[in-house]
Amino acid sequence: xxxxxxxxGCGMTGFGRAAGDxxxxxEEAALAATEDAGIFSEIESVFVxxxxxxxxxxxxGLGSALVDRLCLYPTPAELVENGPASGGSAAKIGAYAVxxxxxxxxxxxxxxxxxxxxxxxxxxxxxxxxxxxxxxxYGVTLPALAGMFARLYMExxxxxxxxxxxxxxxxHENGTKNPYAHIQQAVSLDGILNRPEAVVNNPWVAExxxxxxxxxxxxxxxxxxxxxxxxxxxxxxxxxxISGIGQATDTHAVHEREDPIELKAVQLxxxxxxxxxxxxxxxxxxxxxxxxxxxxxIAESEQVGFFERGTGHIALEKGETSLGGKLPINPSGGxxxxxxxxxxxxxxxxxxxxxxxxxxxxxxxxxxxxTGFTCNFGGFGNNVLCFVLEREN
Amino acid sequence: xxxISAYTCKDCGKRTHVRHSHCPACKxxxxxxxxxxxxAKLLTFTRVHALSLAYEDRHITLGIVExxxxxxxxxxxxxxxxRIGMELTAEIGTxxxxxxxxxxxxxxx
Amino acid sequence: MAQLEEVLRPQVWEFxxxxxxxxxxxxxxxMVVRQAKREEVPVMLKAAAALTHVERDFYxxxxxxxxxxxxxxxxxxxxxxxxxxxxxxxxxxxxVNGRSLSKKVGVSYHTIAMxxxxxxxxxxxxxxxxxxxxxxxxxxVYIVAESPIGFRRWMIEYGLEKRPQVHHELGGVxxxxxxxxxxxxxxxxxxxxxxxxxxxxxxxxATITVLEEDALIQQxxxxxx
Ligand SMILES: CC(C)(COP(=O)(O)OP(=O)(O)OC[C@H]1O[C@@H](n2cnc3c(N)ncnc32)[C@H](O)[C@@H]1OP(=O)(O)O)[C@@H](O)C(=O)NCCC(=O)NCCS
Ligand SMILES: [Zn+2]
Numbered sequence: 001x002x003x004x005x006x007x008x009g010c011g012m013t014g015f016g017r018a019a020g021d022x023x024x025x026x027e028e029a030a031l032a033a034t035e036d037a038g039i040f041s042e043i044e045s046v047f048v049x050x051x052x053x054x055x056x057x058x059x060x061g062l063g064s065a066l067v068d069r070l071c072l073y074p075t076p077a078e079l080v081e082n083g084p085a086s087g088g089s090a091a092k093i094g095a096y097a098v099x100x101x102x103x104x105x106x107x108x109x110x111x112x113x114x115x116x117x118x119x120x121x122x123x124x125x126x127x128x129x130x131x132x133x134x135x136x137x138y139g140v141t142l143p144a145l146a147g148m149f150a151r152l153y154m155e156x157x158x159x160x161x162x163x164x165x166x167x168x169x170x171x172h173e174n175g176t177k178n179p180y181a182h183i184q185q186a187v188s189l190d191g192i193l194n195r196p197e198a199v200v201n202n203p204w205v206a207e208x209x210x211x212x213x214x215x216x217x218x219x220x221x222x223x224x225x226x227x228x229x230x231x232x233x234x235x236x237x238x239x240x241x242i243s244g245i246g247q248a249t250d251t252h253a254v255h256e257r258e259d260p261i262e263l264k265a266v267q268l269x270x271x272x273x274x275x276x277x278x279x280x281x282x283x284x285x286x287x288x289x290x291x292x293x294x295x296x297x298i299a300e301s302e303q304v305g306f307f308e309r310g311t312g313h314i315a316l317e318k319g320e321t322s323l324g325g326k327l328p329i330n331p332s333g334g335x336x337x338x339x340x341x342x343x344x345x346x347x348x349x350x351x352x353x354x355x356x357x358x359x360x361x362x363x364x365x366x367x368x369x370x371t372g373f374t375c376n377f378g379g380f381g382n383n384v385l386c387f388v389l390e391r392e393n
Numbered sequence: 394x395x396x397i398s399a400y401t402c403k404d405c406g407k408r409t410h411v412r413h414s415h416c417p418a419c420k421x422x423x424x425x426x427x428x429x430x431x432x433a434k435l436l437t438f439t440r441v442h443a444l445s446l447a448y449e450d451r452h453i454t455l456g457i458v459e460x461x462x463x464x465x466x467x468x469x470x471x472x473x474x475x476r477i478g479m480e481l482t483a484e485i486g487t488x489x490x491x492x493x494x495x496x497x498x499x500x501x502x
Numbered sequence: 503m504a505q506l507e508e509v510l511r512p513q514v515w516e517f518x519x520x521x522x523x524x525x526x527x528x529x530x531x532x533m534v535v536r537q538a539k540r541e542e543v544p545v546m547l548k549a550a551a552a553l554t555h556v557e558r559d560f561y562x563x564x565x566x567x568x569x570x571x572x573x574x575x576x577x578x579x580x581x582x583x584x585x586x587x588x589x590x591x592x593x594x595x596x597x598v599n600g601r602s603l604s605k606k607v608g609v610s611y612h613t614i615a616m617x618x619x620x621x622x623x624x625x626x627x628x629x630x631x632x633x634x635x636x637x638x639x640x641x642x643v644y645i646v647a648e649s650p651i652g653f654r655r656w657m658i659e660y661g662l663e664k665r666p667q668v669h670h671e672l673g674g675v676x677x678x679x680x681x682x683x684x685x686x687x688x689x690x691x692x693x694x695x696x697x698x699x700x701x702x703x704x705x706x707x708a709t710i711t712v713l714e715e716d717a718l719i720q721q722x723x724x725x726x727x
Contacts, residue, residue, distance in 0.1 A: 017558075017724055118651055124445035134411050137496045138469055138488050139441065139448055144455055147439030155477070185619055188530030197694045200628070201528040201621055204442040204452075212528065253411050255457040255465040260437065451658055 001099030006232035007240045007389070008105075008225045009037020010351040015182040015220035015339035022050070022057045022113040025221040026066045029344070030109045033223030033351075037235055043225070044103035046077035049090035049110035050343035055125050056116050066109060083129045084292065085378025086110060087222070087346025088247075088385030094226045095242050104228050110348070111221030112341035122217045126342070129379050131253040143214055145254050145380040146293035147206030152261045153299055154208065156310070161208065163313040165193045167294035168212040170322050171330050175337025177323075177363040182218045182339025213294040218339030222348035238358045244279075244388035246272030254380050263303045265384040266375060270304035273373070277388035281305035284327060284388075285369040286356045288349035290377035291334040297321075300375050301329060304386065323364060331356065331364045346376035350387060357391040395485055395497040399429040399464045408464035429466060430483050433458035433501065436465070438475045447489055458483075458501060468499030512581035515602060520586060520633045523695035524703055527620045531590050534699055534707040535629045538585040538597070543576040545710050546585065549594055549616065552715040556723050560649040561614070567648070567672065568612040571599055583611075586633065588626050589707045596622040598630040600643070608634035608643040609671060610680075613652070616713075617721055627656065628693045635685045643680045646670040660688045 011032025018025050026048060034040045048066050053059040063077030082089035087110035094106035114122050123141050130136045130145070153159060168187060175181035192202040192212045202210045232239055248268035251257050257264070274281060281304060289304070291297035298312040306327055307315045315321055321329040332338045332352040335345060353372035355361045372389045399410050404421030410429055415422055438456035454470040458481060469488050472481070481501035488498035522536035538546065550572065553565035574580035580601060588596035599611045610630060615623035634643045645662060647653030656662065662678040670677040699707075713721065 118446065120444070120446035120654075123443060124447065127445060131411060135467055137491075137498050138455055138467060139444060139453055140455060140467065141441055141443065141445065143443060144439050144441045147441070148437040148455070148457060151439065151477075152437050183619060185529060187528045191526050191528040191530045195526045197526045198528075199691060200624055200694050201526075203621075204440070206442065207440045209439075251411075251417070253467065255436075255467050256409065256411055256417065260457065449658060451661070 001096065002101050003099055004229055005095045005098045005226055005242045006229055007242065007350070007354045008039055008227045008232045008235050008237070009033045009035070010224050010354045011036050012180050012222035012344070012348055012351050013220050014180050015218045015341060015348075017115045018113060018219035022053055022059060022062070022111060023065055023069055025113060025219060026062065026109050026111040027069045029111055029221030029223040030066060030070060030107060033109070033225050034107065037225040039105060039225050039227065039231065039235070042105045042231070043072060043075055043107045045094070045097050045106045046072065046075055047090040047094045047106060047108045048077065048079050049086035049108070049347060050079060050112060051081055051083055051086050052112065052114070052125050052342065055128065057113055082383055083378040084290075084340070084342040085346055085376045085383050085385050086343040087348065088374070088376030088378070088387070089346070091224060091226070091347055091350055091387070092245050092247060092385055094224070095245060098226050098228060104231055106226045107223065108226060108347060109221060109223040110344040110346060112343040113219045114217045114341060115219045119217060134253045134255070141206060142380065143206035143209055143293065146295060147209045148254070149261060149380070150208055150293065150295040153295055156261065157313065159295070159298060159313045161193060162189070163298065163316060164209070164213050164294040165189055166316055167291060167297050168192065168336055170316070171291060171334040171336040174323060174331050174364055175333025178333050178338060181333040181337050182216055182220070183333070183337045187212060209293055209295070215292045215335035215340035218341045220339060220341035220344050220348070222344045222351045224347055224350055224354070239392035240354045240357050241390050241392050242387060243390045244273035244275070244277030246270060246274075246276065246386045248272070248384055250382045252379070252382055261299070263299060263381045263384075265381055266300055266303045266377065269384040269386040270375065273386040273388045274305070277390065279371065279388060283371050284373045285371050286331060286353065286366040287327065287329050287373040287375070288332060288334065288352050289329055289375045290345070291330055291336050292340055292377065294336065296377065297329060297334065300377070304373070304375055323366065328366045331361065331366055346374070346385060349374040349376060350389070353389050357389060396428040397485060397497070397499055398426050400424040400426055408460075408462050410464055410466040429460065429464060429499065431460060433460045433466075433481050433483055435475060435477055435479045435481055435501075437477060438470055447491065456501060466499055468501050471500055471502045511578040515582050515605070517582065517584070517602060518637050520584070520637055521697055522699045522704060522707070523629070523697045524699045525625050525695045527622070529620060532703065533595060533622065533625065534589045534703055535586055535626065535695065536589070536707060538587045538710070540576060542710050543572050543585075545712055546572055546587070546594065546597060549597075549712040549718060550614070552718045553614065553722060556719055558723050559651065561722055563648045564612050564614055568597070568599060568614060571611050584633070586626065586629055587710060588622055589710060591706050592709055592711050594710050594712045596626045598626040600630055600634065602638060602640070603644070606641045608638060608640045610643050610645045611672070615722070616718060618724065623652065624692070625694070629695070631680055631685055632693050635682050641682055644668055644670050645678045645680060646672050646675050659692060660684055
């Protein structure tokens, strides 16, 4: 990038089930971010992230719709769609717009209203990102792809159902400290795994994954105001810089990957983000990983470079990734507990990290966090974005 | 009977079930198309319980297989006790009903 | 007047009681499922009344109908009705009701979960089926539902059979049936809980309490903004 890009403002809606429509969600997220920044009429470009309004809400042209709601015209606006990584993509494009010098201020808003349809329809909607002839027609779901991945990953590295449950335990616990989280309810190992009642409490979704191994289906939105250093300094807030962005793609159909447990797009996107920031994974103080499924938090924590391959579950077990541990992962509750309104997630991850670096994360604040990382996983790993954020002052 | 195709790269011989304009191995651009059939080895599988509205089954089983010629595919499994590495035979069957139309796909027994 | 009342009151079948059980929930909390006594109906009416204006997931219809059924039981206008409650430290977190049509056939009325995300509805519905089949010894239970989502889930999970010729008393909608065979085929997956319940836990569940109206609505409707 030609110049540095900063997060001048950020905010989000409470995730879960929204009373309003998608446009209300986008509006609320946009206002939360712009009010936080104290920047509004200076916005020169708007990027809206959303995956499924065409299918779920019978809406299109969301960029123009949001600009109209905010009366920001004639500001340029567009919709960015990249599956569950739409949020990361919109943030990247917004950052490139500012970083190239094309604009000084960009507004990035991600939002999704998934609860407009039944759970079965939501399952089908998410599955539309799979390969139409080689996956979708078979009734593939995202949990199914994750289940097949989990079976191999668990077998290879000795990961047990208890390790997976511990990801849920940690993230649900973190979620109770996040007023924006969809699920603010702690769970117990006995209740979801060890006791006979667990067969009902925690039913199979796609074996070996159970309900508490999956993110819920959520509504919600998140927003960011991205700008140049001069503009960011005027906000009077701690300076949070986007110091590295990496993105990579992989095969559409999961079975075309030579080794289906290699998340190559994750590895490459992370590598590029770290290189661009000029830091090492071990420099990171806090991370938001895309735990749409518990196994993914473990796998990503290894494949982005935080832990040696095959040791992510051990770090988890030792509490290294808990709040108070060496590298807290998903202090927000992650997708598991904060929820996963697909188009909003990538933006929400950046919002959480910005809060953490500014010291605004309340009860879940990671002490002295100065360097943060996000991984937003689209498709089943076929389009991944990673970001490194750093606090400057 | 409907057939499910696989593509063989004329340059390097790589077989894929998914159609590409360029070969994933050598970037070649010409392919032979032929039906995908025969014996295959199970690489991984899952029994899916949370299904889309298109299914009224309590669960279905899906798996990824590798055919003897190296071609990979995902399909529906009809085996009671699937095990990684087991040998399966491909058949064509109905895998989904979409707007009253039966969609044919790979079924492994 | 007393004589007239006698004519209106249904005859009562002294049916076998439902033995209390305890279930550990995902949160680690223990829910006691026990049979409610007729004297306890007023406190349940309070909870049902609070939910009659929650449109989400058809809570309004379900709560209004359950209110009428429970009131009918209290005032002797429904025959052979029962109610099972889910209690955490005495606090009402859900209830299910139904009645016996005959010694052989049961009718399922309603299921109300008052906390979300802990599968309380699934546990209580299963307890109700357990009661009809295992304790009342019935051959089948007729089921209809107002909430399409809850219903489709039960239809798929239990593999219910259609009973188009049966007019369920909740209106003309399609009736379904859970037969003994279907019940026993599903039991291992769907019916859990421990018996007997310790005296200490029973003691804690002896008096039913309910949340205040606002708190209860908030708990089922969520943080709708
Ligand atoms: C796991 C799953 C099948 C459960 O769905 P369900 O049984 O239909 O759940 P319901 O929608 O009836 O939820 C009932 C309650 O259970 C809880 N709940 C739902 N899913 C949950 C989950 N995965 N973990 C914990 N609690 C959950 C919530 O509290 C919910 O209450 P709410 O309606 O107030 O939000 C569903 O959440 C799912 O499909 N998740 C995966 C989504 C996905 O693939 N996303 C894309 C990934 S890239
Ligand atoms: Zn080739």
